[in-house]
Amino acid sequence: MLVLTQALYNEIRGHGEETYPHECCGILLGTENDRGWKIDAAVRAGNTRTDSAHNRYHIAPVELMKAEREARSRQLSIAGFYHSHPDHPAQWSQTDLEEAHWLGCSYVITAVEEGRAATTNSFRLIGSGEDDKHFAQEPIRIESNGISNQTQKEEN
Amino acid sequence: MNIFIPTPLRSYTGGKDAVDVQGATVAAALDALTADYPDLRKHLFSAEGKLRAFVNLYLNDEDVRYLDAKEATEIKAGDTLTIIPSIAGGGDAMVN
Numbered sequence: 349m350l351v352l353t354q355a356l357y358n359e360i361r362g363h364g365e366e367t368y369p370h371e372c373c374g375i376l377l378g379t380e381n382d383r384g385w386k387i388d389a390a391v392r393a394g395n396t397r398t399d400s401a402h403n404r405y406h407i408a409p410v411e412l413m414k415a416e417r418e419a420r421s422r423q424l425s426i427a428g429f430y431h432s433h434p435d436h437p438a439q440w441s442q443t444d445l446e447e448a449h450w451l452g453c454s455y456v457i458t459a460v461e462e463g464r465a466a467t468t469n470s471f472r473l474i475g476s477g478e479d480d481k482h483f484a485q486e487p488i489r490i491e492s493n494g495i496s497n498q499t500q501k502e503e504n
Numbered sequence: 505m506n507i508f509i510p511t512p513l514r515s516y517t518g519g520k521d522a523v524d525v526q527g528a529t530v531a532a533a534l535d536a537l538t539a540d541y542p543d544l545r546k547h548l549f550s551a552e553g554k555l556r557a558f559v560n561l562y563l564n565d566e567d568v569r570y571l572d573a574k575e576a577t578e579i580k581a582g583d584t585l586t587i588i589p590s591i592a593g594g595g596d597a598m599v600n
Contacts (some may be wrong), residue, residue, distance in 0.1 A: 371594060397594070403596035409560040409567060412588045416508065419520070425511045432593035444593035449558045451512040455593075473512075477546060 350428075350454050350470040351489045352378075352387035359390050361465035364458045366430030369399035371432050378427035383426040384472065384486060385427040385454050391415045404443070405431045410494065428454030428470075435460070438467040440483045448473050451481060456488075508586040514546050516543040530561065530568055531575040533585060540543055555584070562586040 363372040373471050378387040378402050397404040407429070426452065433441075438459035442504055450456060451473050458468040475481035475502045507523050517523055518541075525540065527533030534555075534563075538545040548559055555561070555575070561568040562587055563577060571577045 367592070373591075375591075397592075400594075404592070406590075406592035409562070409588055409590060412560070412591060413562050413565075416510065416586060416588060425521070426590050427511070429591050431593060436595035441593065441595050443595075447558075447590070447592040449512070450510070450591065452515070453511055457595075466506075484573040 349384040349487045349489055350387065350456065350472075351384070351491055352376075352494050356390050357468070357488070358491060360424075360456060361393060361458050361468060363390075363430075364434075364460040365463060365465050367395070367432065368460045368463045368497075369434045371397075371403065371405040371434060372393055373405040373407055373414065373429065374432040375407070376428040376456065377415065377419045377422065377424040377432060379424060380427065380452075380490055387427055388422070388424055389418075390430065391418065402434055403436070405409050426450070426453065428456065430456035430458070432458045432460045432465075434481045435462070438469040440471050445481070445483060448481065448483070448486055449478075451475055451477070454482065454486065505533055507586045508584060509535060511590055512589065513547055513587065515545060516547065517541050528578060529573075529575065530563060530579065531583060533579060534561075534575070558590040560588045560590060562588065571576055577583050 376387050377389040378385045393407040396406045420488050432503040438457045447482040454470050457472045464493050471483035472486045474484045509517050525536035527536045
């Protein structure tokens with residue numbers, strides 16, 4: 349389960365609307381418990397795939413390193429990543445899986461339809477390595493002031 | 505030197521997010537790391553012993569692949585090494 353505040357949820361989805369028709373991407377910082385990640389911050393990243401930004405994204409490694417450093421300074425970890433699928437479903441693609449290497453982390457995808465954020469889904473990368481890695485969808489729980497008000501958030 | 509371990513690899517370092525190792529070069533430090541934590545090796549290196557393409561290494565603020573000596577770069581006192589897997593994807597090949 350991925351837990352985050354309404355404000356962070358809105359921020360992630362709003363980023364996808366801002367960059368439409370291009371893909372947005374960012375890094376999620378948080379803490380892990382036995383049920384999954386609780387997100388404390390979303391760090392916007394630039395999409396380096398200017399050659400194909402409508403359907404691909406890539407975060408510069410130096411941005412990842414800076415996010416890792418920020419996480420460390422805040423006693424957090426890189427918990428996962430988010431990106432948008434402009435005019436495509438909020439489902440992982442073969443490209444997403446092939447390029448996913450952060451086992452145990454959450455990959456959040458927002459479908460942005462004609463400029464408006466639609467469904468947001470989260471998938472946890474499961475497996476012991478590159479050979480058996482796979483995505484497993486996980487519920488998203490939105491919390492306001494520490495109180496859960498929704499167990500599965502979907503916008504259709 | 506201190507090597508910072510990314511989230512997905514901490515399960516192979518007993519949960520540690522940083523490991524202190526000895527080594528004269530980046531490669532030697534990685535060898536020392538994987539000697540202490542053997543299960544890490546397959547996640548960092550291919551079967552041929554080459555660093556996996558998706559594994560980025562930063563010596564302090566410098567991407568090791570752009571340093572003149574690359575992984576043979578010598579380490580100075582106080583240097584840190586950050587291991588950071590790449591992140592990319594996109595909605596161009598939907599499968600489900």
